[in-house]
Amino acid sequence: MSEAPTIGMLPPVNADGDSPLAIIAGGGSIPIAVAEAVTQRGRRVVMFPVRGWADPAAHREHHNAQANVFRRHARAEGCRDVVFVGTALRPPLRSLRIDWLTLRLLPRVVRAYRGGDDHLISGVARVFEDYGFRIVAPHQVAPEILMPIGPVGSLSPSERDHVDIARALALLEATGPFDMGQAAVVAANHVLAVEGAEGTDAMLGRVAELRAKGRIATPTGIGVLVKAPKPGQDRRFDLPAIGPRTVEEAARAGLAGIAVLAGAAIIAEPLAVAAVADRAKIFVIGVAERAAS
Amino acid sequence: MSEAPTIGMLPPVNADGDSPLAIIAGGGSIPIAVAEAVTQRGRRVVMFPVRGWADPAAHREHHNAQANVFRRHARAEGCRDVVFVGTALRPPLRSLRIDWLTLRLLPRVVRAYRGGDDHLISGVARVFEDYGFRIVAPHQVAPEILMPIGPVGSLSPSERDHVDIARALALLEATGPFDMGQAAVVAANHVLAVEGAEGTDAMLGRVAELRAKGRIATPTGIGVLVKAPKPGQDRRFDLPAIGPRTVEEAARAGLAGIAVLAGAAIIAEPLAVAAVADRAKIFVIGVAERAAS
Numbered sequence: 001m002s003e004a005p006t007i008g009m010l011p012p013v014n015a016d017g018d019s020p021l022a023i024i025a026g027g028g029s030i031p032i033a034v035a036e037a038v039t040q041r042g043r044r045v046v047m048f049p050v051r052g053w054a055d056p057a058a059h060r061e062h063h064n065a066q067a068n069v070f071r072r073h074a075r076a077e078g079c080r081d082v083v084f085v086g087t088a089l090r091p092p093l094r095s096l097r098i099d100w101l102t103l104r105l106l107p108r109v110v111r112a113y114r115g116g117d118d119h120l121i122s123g124v125a126r127v128f129e130d131y132g133f134r135i136v137a138p139h140q141v142a143p144e145i146l147m148p149i150g151p152v153g154s155l156s157p158s159e160r161d162h163v164d165i166a167r168a169l170a171l172l173e174a175t176g177p178f179d180m181g182q183a184a185v186v187a188a189n190h191v192l193a194v195e196g197a198e199g200t201d202a203m204l205g206r207v208a209e210l211r212a213k214g215r216i217a218t219p220t221g222i223g224v225l226v227k228a229p230k231p232g233q234d235r236r237f238d239l240p241a242i243g244p245r246t247v248e249e250a251a252r253a254g255l256a257g258i259a260v261l262a263g264a265a266i267i268a269e270p271l272a273v274a275a276v277a278d279r280a281k282i283f284v285i286g287v288a289e290r291a292a293s
Numbered sequence: 294m295s296e297a298p299t300i301g302m303l304p305p306v307n308a309d310g311d312s313p314l315a316i317i318a319g320g321g322s323i324p325i326a327v328a329e330a331v332t333q334r335g336r337r338v339v340m341f342p343v344r345g346w347a348d349p350a351a352h353r354e355h356h357n358a359q360a361n362v363f364r365r366h367a368r369a370e371g372c373r374d375v376v377f378v379g380t381a382l383r384p385p386l387r388s389l390r391i392d393w394l395t396l397r398l399l400p401r402v403v404r405a406y407r408g409g410d411d412h413l414i415s416g417v418a419r420v421f422e423d424y425g426f427r428i429v430a431p432h433q434v435a436p437e438i439l440m441p442i443g444p445v446g447s448l449s450p451s452e453r454d455h456v457d458i459a460r461a462l463a464l465l466e467a468t469g470p471f472d473m474g475q476a477a478v479v480a481a482n483h484v485l486a487v488e489g490a491e492g493t494d495a496m497l498g499r500v501a502e503l504r505a506k507g508r509i510a511t512p513t514g515i516g517v518l519v520k521a522p523k524p525g526q527d528r529r530f531d532l533p534a535i536g537p538r539t540v541e542e543a544a545r546a547g548l549a550g551i552a553v554l555a556g557a558a559i560i561a562e563p564l565a566v567a568a569v570a571d572r573a574k575i576f577v578i579g580v581a582e583r584a585a586s
Binding site: 167170171174175177178179180181185190191192193194196197198202206207210215216 | 460463464467468470471472473474478483484485486487489490491495499500503508509
């Protein structure tokens with residue numbers, strides 16, 4: 001976590017550089033990576049880990065306000081900009097902690113829930129904006145978290161891998177309007193898995209399991225995991241993300257590598273990603289949008 | 294298995310009514326249902342269970358030839374028409390029993406394998422046609438196995454269910470060109486799962502598991518499983534299918550019901566499907582192609 005990000009360094013674009021940044025943190029290591037990057041730029045960060053989503057242990061070192069008093073704390077800290085980042089497990093509605101929302105807003109959250117994740121996230125975001133906060137994208141305040149173009153680590157995709165990458169990108173574009181997962185696994189032109197509500201790691205676990213059962217025709221070392229944002233999605237929220245764990249799961253699933261849309265996805269701990277990828281002998285690459293094969 | 298099919302009865306269309314019918318049988322109960330239906334129509338059936346796919350126990354009562362001597366047996370029995378039916382687990386190529394294919398044909402099978410399932414199946418089918426057999430669709434010889442229009446069992450979808458059904462049909466149409474699964478689960482407009490290489494039952498098991506973990510926001514009793522053929526697929530092969538097991542798995546996944554494209558999907562054991570659906574209090578319905586919500 002303390003590695004200096006060295007990939008995809010871009011000039012900072014702080015929407016409001018003088019005030020501390022509030023980070024509403026979901027699960028995974030990316031919220032921490034964003035906090036570290038912003039802190040290194042000299043901006044103070046106030047973390048608001050979401051109960052049930054964020055890993056409490058991961059947030060111990062940070063100044064954590066309580067999510068249930070977000071408005072009061074964020075204002076007391078002088079925060080105006082708010083970043084939403086991290087994985088969001090879609091919990092049963094009744095278990096959502098919404099005590100910092102006035103009851104009056106609940107129907108809007110419920111309506112937002114009826115749509116897909118996009119609707120949920122943008123619905124909740126509008127509530128924050130009504131309170132006078134400004135939603136900024138994680139990569140606006142920490143551009144070094146964006147996936148760069150080209151390989152991360154020492155391996156690159158083969159011609160055949162590029163064909164699989166192109167097919168997966170086309171598939172994700174076709175499923176985009178359905179506001180579903182942002183990841184697919186394609187091996188030798190065959191779609192092995194598409195992400196639904198289970199998340200990328202679980203999808204990769206499924207591929208590993210199918211392979212162990214002899215249900216996958218292509219041998220180990222063929223096939224790619226591809227992640228890309230939905231076409232037209234609000235990129236302030238829920239960009240696809242990879243990290244060292246993703247690489248480990250992809251290797252366990254017997255894939256040749258991972259491709260993500262450069263500049264439109266988040267890479268957590270790029271040095272660790274490169275190290276794990278090299279050790280597992282798989283590639284990790286940022287590809288340009290609308291990449292041809 | 295001995296129940297008389299009573300749903301979707303249509304006039305028989307035997308391509309070659311006088312010769313016995315060869316059935317290349319994959320897994321599941323549908324090959325048996327086809328064999329029963331054809332036998333009841335007075336046509337003799339010769340079963341060729343595919344090793345590794347078909348359940349040997351299920352085929353014990355039938356006259357079974359060995360797949361490895363298909364040509365000789367099928368010709369000795371006087372078969373000309375061949376039906377492919379049943380689930381095909383995509384096995385590792387090296388474990389495929391292809392000893393009845395001449396080695397000369399192997400490269401074509403390998404090429405077919407490189408595409409999706411459609412390519413695999415149609416590639417293998419062409420090999421049969423080259424040997425002088427004629428491939429007929431299961432529903433050509435046993436039209437009563439086709440899903441009828443309307444409910445099977447006593448329940449029908451609600452307005453909300455119809456919205457989910459329409460969304461899933463649109464999704465399956467969008468993923469059709471990618472030659473992947475033919476099933477999806479949508480709940481309250483949210484895509485929970487799309488079928489990849491794992492098969493429908495495994496996909497439903499995943500939904501049940503996500504629900505048990507509290508990862509699904511919609512309560513039990515909301516959501517549909519929808520199965521539909523790929524747009525433009527060769528309907529002689531690999532029509533989507535449901536049976537009593539599908540209904541049990543859908544119920545276990547907490548869904549409201551199952552919708553399949555009428556006339557373009559197979560229902561095995563319709564009376565058992567209706568009984569299981571009624572007991573589980575879920576609907577099973579055949580919907581018209583391009584159904585509006």
